[in-house]
Amino acid sequence: MRRGYTLLEVMMVVLMMGLLMSIIAPNLVKRRSDSRLTTVRANLETLQDAKVRWAVETNASPTAVPTSANLVPDYLREWPAGPIPGTYSAGAVNALPSFENITLDRWKDRSQRATILGQLPF
16 A cells, blocks of 8 residues: 655645745735834834823923923833834924924825835835
């Protein structure tokens, strides 16, 4: 009695695995970029909340621009960083914070997702 698989059976398994990977791989890449965008948006929302709390507690003017020293550690545990290389900016109290000069309102707008992805280095 013969044991083992024939070459045809092994080739069919490899073909099916390749087909499954061609379906799964693009979804994984999309999920990764979506999670990065979501993290940046969450960091910007946290920065906005901290900035507003700082302004209320210190009676800062609407045009005041808090620095990281003003916000960390009393209003933020640490200054936002990641998940992609770039710089967060708190901006003035009456303005929205930004990441790489892209403001929070653009990060929230799903229709601008492709534009934002094209501007970022990842």
